[in-house]
Amino acid sequence: MIRRLMLTTSALIGMAGTAMAADVLVEPAAPAPYVSSVYDWSGLYIGINGGYAWGNVDTSTTIPAGSNINGVASALAIASGTGGFDSNGGLAGVQVGYxxxxxxxxxxxxxxxxWSGLDDTRDSGIFTLGGFNARTTDDLDMNVLATVRGRLGYAMDRLLVYGTGGLAWSDATVRRNLDWSFADGCPPVGGGLQRCHVGEEDFDIGYTVGAGLEYAFTENFTAKVEYQYIDFGDEPFRTVNANIxxxxxxxxxxxxxxxxxxxxxYKFN
Incomplete structure (x- = not known):
């Protein structure tokens, strides 16, 4: 009986050892290939944009040395020609980048x-001094706004946070009219006023800085929201009396x- 038990135990131990050896010889399954989940922002892209712009125009008038404008006219010109006004309008356009x-x-x-919808007017209203009147009107007209900028961003997979800055260009023009109640011989404009001083100034080149967020919702399409501040600086110009x-x-x-x-x-692969 003892001999039979010993033989049975030996057989079981042998079978267990064989099974363990077989397990050791089995080649483990290969791991699944790694696929990166990080979005690649590199590449050329084109797109469309739309939004809103608001701005400020500040104006001033001074009397140059040697001018023979009398004291009353000088005071009226400075008072009516100094001020500012706001302008706002829509934007719609295209962009390309890399x-x-x-x-x-x-x-x-x-x-x-x-395309820009900034188009507004400032009317100073009637200024009166010494029994004489004067009024200044300024018109801002901007149809095109363009920029060329660098961008520097930090990507968090499909989300890009970036800053931007560069040059801006526009076809903006400010036209200025100064009307007097005592400018004999100049074209009448109503209300007892006549228009002798007329001038304009263009704003071509400025600088821009801003920031934005961009999100890639597919491999090729991204959407962004962006703010920019654009400064065209100060532009001087001179007007002369057309009649005197x-x-x-x-x-x-x-x-x-x-x-x-x-x-x-749309980003090209």
Missing amino acids: NYQTGPYVVGVEADVD PNQPLDHEVSLDIHTIRVGLN
Whole structure:
């Protein structure tokens, strides 16, 4: 009986050892290949954008040395020609750019051009001094706004946070009219006023800085929201009396704009 039990135990131990050896010889399954979940922002893209712009125009008038404008006219010109006004309107346009990503950092360049709806007027109202009246009107007209900018961002997979800055260009023009109640021989404009001093100044080149968020909702399509501040600086210009010689006026106009836009881009692989 004892001998039979010993033989049975030996057989069981042998079978267990064989099974363990077989388990050791079985090759483990290969791990699944690693697929990165990080979005790659590198590449060329094009897109469309739309949004809103609001800005400020500041104006001033001074009397240049040697002008023979009398004291009353000088005071009226300075009072009516100094002030400011706000302007706002829509934006719609296109953009093209290129990004390069290294690690989480994204550097790129972008250019855009937009139609602009900024078109507003300042009327100083009637200023009266010594029994004489004067009024200044300024008109801002901007149809095109364009920028060329660098971008520097930090990518968190499909979300890109970035800053931007560069050059801005526009076709903005501020036109200025100064009307007097004592400018004999100049064209009448109603209300007993006549228009002799007329001038305008263009705003071509400025600078822009801003920031934005962009999200890639597919491999090729991204959406963004972006803010920009655009400063076109101060522009001086001179007007002369069309009817009376040696009565120039010097003017200075400044223009700055804020924009907020949303955009949709298509990125080429």
